[in-house]
Amino acid sequence: MSLYQLHRAIFDYLRAGEVKAGAAPDFDLGRYDLTEEERKAFEAKDVAAVYQLGLHPVLLNGYCRAIGYGRDEYRDILSAHVVPETRTGRWHKDGA
């Protein structure tokens, strides 16, 4: 139910421009109706956890940048969560 709230919290966190790598942001998380799991993930800046919770990829990308992870770094973090893909697109079947 609160996944929207997690999105709103991270969106506001980014928009506020209050996030700097390595600095504790002055951000009132209490305004958001988060589950304990969501709150812990947010407070710990746990990229893998917010990914697994279902944070939208566009927000996750911005969040990672804001907390100091480059794309190669967050790719490494997320690599443990790759789901093997067995499907192929029609462009493969067309010989591309």
Place this chain on the structure above:
Amino acid sequence: MAEITMAYCSSHAPMMAAARESAEEGQRNRFFAALEGIREDARRSGVQACVVVSNEHFTNFFLENFPQLCIGVGEQNWGPTEAWLPIDKAWIPGHPALANHLARSLLSAGFDPAFSHQLELDHGVMTVYHELDPDLQLPLVPIVENCAVHPMMPLRRCYEFGVALGQAVRSFTGLDRVALVGAGGLSHFIGVPRVGDIDEGFDRWFLDLLERGDVNGVLDMPDDELELAGNGAHEIRSWLAIAGAVAPARGRTLAYEPIYPWITGMGVSRFQLTP
């Protein structure tokens, strides 16, 4: 009546402006040469305004209210939003008469675009617009699409929207020469474990469809199949809208470069219009 003087589509990775030099020199030169040629043609042909179809990146809208389409009808719009994007921050002139005509025409044609009297323009519009007019003076009607949050307009609907958009532009009597621009794509992965990957096979297949003037092969593609080419591949919706606007014109690929430092398959396709 307005003529669609030129129609083209281009990828719009923010790094094409913010980290231009990170791309291999040959790749970036070939990509930008395509856009430079278009810019020169636009000047030569006296384009009076442009309509840029791009996509929303949580810049104007969030989950409380996320329109599938929104037309910027204001006198001006602000961009670029991103502080780190090395393009001058400016009020970009709009074209309210054209924009409102488009909105009314599209409503009459069965589409229900939202409208905004002031949009913020992020890299999605500004990178490509800046290549078309580095002076940021060409009147711009921005149209932002939902290419990120499910549910999205089906690809066929985006193409049909483009057909109606083309008819709307051509029925406008206030200008003579209008450029249509699609911005976004091609394959890329953002905020997911495969971030940085590019699906060259998809990109070349899609560009080939445009060159053959036969996009039917993609219009029925479900989103979960399209996403095999990356969540950023949803942005081909802008390309399909422009293809619809100028159908049956074929695209001509002016550049395609899989630029890994920009994490995007970078393409430029210009439609071959006949007077």
